[in-house]
Amino acid sequence: MIPDASGMLELTMARVEAETTPVATDGGFEYEGRRYLRAPVPLHFPEFELVPESKRHLKQRTALFEILELAFSDCAAIGCDQFLYWDPTDPAQCLAPDAFVRLGRPDDLFRSWKVWERGAPEVAVEIISESDARDRDWDGKLQKYRRSGVQELVRFDPECEPPSLRIWDAVDGDLVERTVDELCSPSRYLKGSWVVVRDGVVGSALRLRDEATGQLYPTALEREAAALRAQSAAEARVRELEAELRRRG
Numbered sequence: 001m002i003p004d005a006s007g008m009l010e011l012t013m014a015r016v017e018a019e020t021t022p023v024a025t026d027g028g029f030e031y032e033g034r035r036y037l038r039a040p041v042p043l044h045f046p047e048f049e050l051v052p053e054s055k056r057h058l059k060q061r062t063a064l065f066e067i068l069e070l071a072f073s074d075c076a077a078i079g080c081d082q083f084l085y086w087d088p089t090d091p092a093q094c095l096a097p098d099a100f101v102r103l104g105r106p107d108d109l110f111r112s113w114k115v116w117e118r119g120a121p122e123v124a125v126e127i128i129s130e131s132d133a134r135d136r137d138w139d140g141k142l143q144k145y146r147r148s149g150v151q152e153l154v155r156f157d158p159e160c161e162p163p164s165l166r167i168w169d170a171v172d173g174d175l176v177e178r179t180v181d182e183l184c185s186p187s188r189y190l191k192g193s194w195v196v197v198r199d200g201v202v203g204s205a206l207r208l209r210d211e212a213t214g215q216l217y218p219t220a221l222e223r224e225a226a227a228l229r230a231q232s233a234a235e236a237r238v239r240e241l242e243a244e245l246r247r248r249g
Contacts, residue, residue: 045091047083047111056202057129060158061098063219064125067208068099071217072190073107079121086115086148095144097124103189120149122189127206128157128164142168146175152188156196156206163196163204184209192217 029036065080072078079100087093100113100121113121124145138155145153145168153175157164165183168175178185183196192208197216199205208217218226 043089043091045083045085045094045112045114049083049096051096054129056158057098057127059202060127060205063202064099064127064206066219067217068101068190069107070220070223071208072101072103075103075106077102077105077107077110077113077118077121079110079113082110083112084115084121084124084148085112086120088114088116093144093147095124095141095148097121098127099123099125100150101190115149120151122150123152123154123187124148124150125154125156125206128155128159130159142175146170146173150175154194154206158202158204158206165194165196165206167194186211 029039061080065078068076069078079097079102081096081098084095084097084100085091085093101123102113102119102121105118110118126141142153149170151170153168155164155166155168157166163183165180165185166177167180167185168177169188170176184193186193187208190208191212192210195207195209195216196204197207209215210217216222
């Protein structure tokens with residue numbers, strides 16, 4: 001009996017898998033038809049770490065993630081506190097930005113970000129917090145970002161007075177700090193400008209402003225509230241028109 005096309009495909013895939021699956025043998029190791037003196041040592045790239053976080057920092061980074069996700073998730077992958085790896089030989093070489101953006105692909109539910117598989121994020125954001133020991137060696141962290149391939153690094157410190165906004169750009173293989181005027185500076189990669197605003201809950205907050213409209217990109221709650229206001233205004237207008245028709249009738 002001659003197998004059908006689907007059966008032939010299954011047999012071929014099974015043969016390829018058998019040929020490419022590492023097999024331990026007596027005194028050696030086989031892979032893709034070749035023998036080696038030992039088996040490879042697997043590398044483990046962790047996907048999370050328990051780090052103390054203040055409630056204010058949690059609210060700030062969550063709000064920023066919502067803003068970026070609502071605005072750009074159809075054309076960019078958006079990260080928030082996932083591990084960012086750039087060296088496939090060393091899992092210790094990693095960062096965990098409070099937000100990052102990789103343009104050119106829709107968002108998905110990735111657990112960590114490996115540059116050699118997905119490319120380096122164009123934009124990364126660090127919201128400084130005294131509760132996070134990883135923020136204390138900023139010079140060391142800056143060098144890691146340079147090696148990671150990030151093109152625009154935003155550092156926002158809401159806990160100093162006045163709040164601090166600093167931005168670095170990739171220039172000739174280096175990360176160089178740009179001048180920032182009055183806590184506002186345009187993003188090189190996102191459609192808008194980074195701005196620091198006053199927030200009634202967390203004090204100072206980092207936001208992205210749409211320069212085409214002059215409005216802040218909204219959080220999920222802000223978008224919902226705006227939709228409700230628009231609906232209420234439309235309903236009020238309908239009532240006015242109905243009242244006018246009744247007077248004329």
